[in-house]
Amino acid sequence: xxxxMSGNAALAEAAVLSGCTCYxxxxxxxxxxxxxxMAKRMVDAGGVFIQSESEIAAINMVLGASVAGARAMxxxxxxxxSLKQEGxxxxxxxxxxAVIVNMVRGGPGMGNISPAQSDxxxxxxxxxxxxxxxxxxxxxxxxxxxxxxxxxxxLADKYRNPVIILGDGMLGQMMEPVDFDxxxxxxxxxxxxxxxxAKDRPPRKVHSLVFDxxxxxxxxxKLFRKFQRMEQNEVRYETYLTDDAEMVVVAYGIGARIAKGxxxxxxxxxxxxxxxxxxxLWPFPAKALREMxxxxxxxxxxELSAGQMVDDVRLSLEGKGHVHFYGRPxxxxxxxxELSRIISRHCYQAQAGAxxxxx
Amino acid sequence: MKTVYARPKxxxxxxxxxxxxxxHGIINRxxxxxxxxxxxxxKAICVAPAGCGMLLYNYFEIDVLESAHGRxxxxxxxxxxxxxxxxxxxxxxxxxxxxxGTAEGFHAANRGENITVIFVNNGxxxxxxxxxxxxxxLDQVTTTTPAGRDSVIAGHPxxxxxxxxxxxxxxxxxxxxxxxxPAVVKTKKAIAKAFQRQLDGCGFSLVEILSPxxxxxxMDSVESCEWIDEVMSKQxxxxxxxxxxxx
Numbered sequence: 325x326x327x328x329m330s331g332n333a334a335l336a337e338a339a340v341l342s343g344c345t346c347y348x349x350x351x352x353x354x355x356x357x358x359x360x361x362m363a364k365r366m367v368d369a370g371g372v373f374i375q376s377e378s379e380i381a382a383i384n385m386v387l388g389a390s391v392a393g394a395r396a397m398x399x400x401x402x403x404x405x406s407l408k409q410e411g412x413x414x415x416x417x418x419x420x421x422a423v424i425v426n427m428v429r430g431g432p433g434m435g436n437i438s439p440a441q442s443d444x445x446x447x448x449x450x451x452x453x454x455x456x457x458x459x460x461x462x463x464x465x466x467x468x469x470x471x472x473x474x475x476x477x478x479l480a481d482k483y484r485n486p487v488i489i490l491g492d493g494m495l496g497q498m499m500e501p502v503d504f505d506x507x508x509x510x511x512x513x514x515x516x517x518x519x520x521x522a523k524d525r526p527p528r529k530v531h532s533l534v535f536d537x538x539x540x541x542x543x544x545x546k547l548f549r550k551f552q553r554m555e556q557n558e559v560r561y562e563t564y565l566t567d568d569a570e571m572v573v574v575a576y577g578i579g580a581r582i583a584k585g586x587x588x589x590x591x592x593x594x595x596x597x598x599x600x601x602x603x604x605l606w607p608f609p610a611k612a613l614r615e616m617x618x619x620x621x622x623x624x625x626x627e628l629s630a631g632q633m634v635d636d637v638r639l640s641l642e643g644k645g646h647v648h649f650y651g652r653p654x655x656x657x658x659x660x661x662e663l664s665r666i667i668s669r670h671c672y673q674a675q676a677g678a679x680x681x682x683x
Numbered sequence: 684m685k686t687v688y689a690r691p692k693x694x695x696x697x698x699x700x701x702x703x704x705x706x707h708g709i710i711n712r713x714x715x716x717x718x719x720x721x722x723x724x725x726k727a728i729c730v731a732p733a734g735c736g737m738l739l740y741n742y743f744e745i746d747v748l749e750s751a752h753g754r755x756x757x758x759x760x761x762x763x764x765x766x767x768x769x770x771x772x773x774x775x776x777x778x779x780x781x782x783x784g785t786a787e788g789f790h791a792a793n794r795g796e797n798i799t800v801i802f803v804n805n806g807x808x809x810x811x812x813x814x815x816x817x818x819x820x821l822d823q824v825t826t827t828t829p830a831g832r833d834s835v836i837a838g839h840p841x842x843x844x845x846x847x848x849x850x851x852x853x854x855x856x857x858x859x860x861x862x863x864x865p866a867v868v869k870t871k872k873a874i875a876k877a878f879q880r881q882l883d884g885c886g887f888s889l890v891e892i893l894s895p896x897x898x899x900x901x902m903d904s905v906e907s908c909e910w911i912d913e914v915m916s917k918q919x920x921x922x923x924x925x926x927x928x929x930x
Contacts, residue, residue: 388761
């Protein structure tokens with residue numbers, strides 16, 4: 325049955341249905357509906373809900389719940405996610421699963437509470453100190469939000485690593501029809517690393533301090549090999565009208581939603597524009613882009629930022645093709661009409677350039 | 684022959700990294716003695732700090748998680764809420780609990796989390812080389828207060844037990860010391876009481892332990908122990924600061 329829900333509430337419901345039993349949060353717009361939904365739903369479900377004293381406390385409560393064996397989640401937005409980076413680094417170092425939601429708002433600093441995609445670098449580069457990565461899932465609709473939540477908990481448990489769900493203020497706030505019928509609770513994993521008290525087994529020690537540099541290097545390589553496995557196995561993306569495309573838009577999340585509207589208009593003008601939408605921002609669908617570059621010369625990157633993912637597109641293409649970019653930072657939401665005009669200009673310029681080359 | 688003392692089995696036969704005359708070794712041993720005597724080794728989960736106590740996972744034969752600097756009370760909260768049947772305690776120094784982790788400790792106490800904080804107060808940042816801590820006494824010389832702590836520029840020593848005693852969620856707060864045999868016996872009793880209260884579900888408990896740091900105090904071990912009696916405990920009076928009857 326379909327229900328009309330905000331992205332924030334739908335995400336919270338999906339988390340509970342995915343077996344999340346601990347939620348810790350601190351108020352920040354535009355994700356408060358998630359915390360408020362959990363305040364009732366988690367308690368009704370017999371789980372743990374704490375409104376923490378800070379984002380730092382929340383992520384450390386998540387770490388505690390995770391090391392005790394529970395599926396745990398926290399959520400926040402930009403400034404609050406910055407505060408959580410310390411804890412995310414420790415989760416990665418300790419190899420503990422957790423899900424962290426970022427409903428991105430305009431930054432830097434206090435910024436504003438409008439939708440933005442300017443936390444891309446923070447999410448995909450680790451974010452905190454040290455050599456580590458987190459899987460980053462970027463859904464593009466309220467329904468898809470509910471689909472990435474069980475996936476996020478599953479990947480977190482599977483790899484024993486924090487997973488980031490990167491939404492934005494619009495995705496969190498907007499209401500769409502959503503159903504949970506297809507949601508399958510991820511399986512429980514055998515957890516031989518959690519702290520339960522040393523009963524019928526030797527005591528366990530979970531720590532990220534490794535004074536011996538050789539041992540610490542080995543720990544880092546072990547993490548590195550895990551991140552390589554993620555890169556091999558967990559890339560997810562969606563393509564749209566790419567079969568005959570002469571120009572491919574690269575956009576994610578709500579940006580891809582806007583781009584889809586723009587592409588529909590462009591197709592009416594007979595401009596052969598398609599789209600690749602990364603669903604995992606890390607690991608990034610680099611191979612898929614390289615593959616496309618065999619037949620497509622022009623890639624148009626669109627972001628609700630001054631340009632962050634565009635770096636990954638350039639790195640993926642390894643100098644092949646021509647990368648165009650359009651983005652608006654600071655919480656501005658371009659319309660599909662605006663974007664279609666920009667893309668069509670780039671299309672015509674690219675066509676003119678190709679003709680010049682032929683001559 | 685009657686055995687009057689033996690090393691607790693839960694304390695590994697490792698060589699402590701602590702400096703000569705340091706109180707951490709005594710406190711580590713007391714914790715393992717109490718847990719052994721109360722038969723809690725299968726229930727205990729310790730949250731270790733950043734600071735001199737951070738390597739205690741090398742000595743304790745119980746489950747240990749090492750937390751980020753100052754976050755012990757928040758991490759312990761997460762563990763305890765998931766596993767209320769376990770004995771969960773954090774081990775934190777003065778910089779850890781009274782500076783960087785002020786919010787986490789304060790709010791865990793205020794929520795009345797059913798955890799125990801073992802708060803080791805030696806008035807300095809020991810592991811990093813003897814910088815001023817929030818608990819450093821006025822006029823005390825440290826590497827960052829070379830002319831002595833001046834309240835005008837560096838504030839006043841923080842009395843955690845007194846501050847927490849104002850919080851309705853805090854149920855048992857006692858300040859003890861480990862600078863003499865009778866004081867050590869009292870400390871052991873305080874730890875056992877705090878743990879028992881946690882098992883009985885009485886809510887937040889904290890044992891503050893005045894602990895010598897001869898290396899950074901630039902004193903010998905005997906002087907350090909005397910200094911706790913003569914100077915430090917004037918600023919941090921010993922005794923039960925708060926004890927709410929357990930329902």
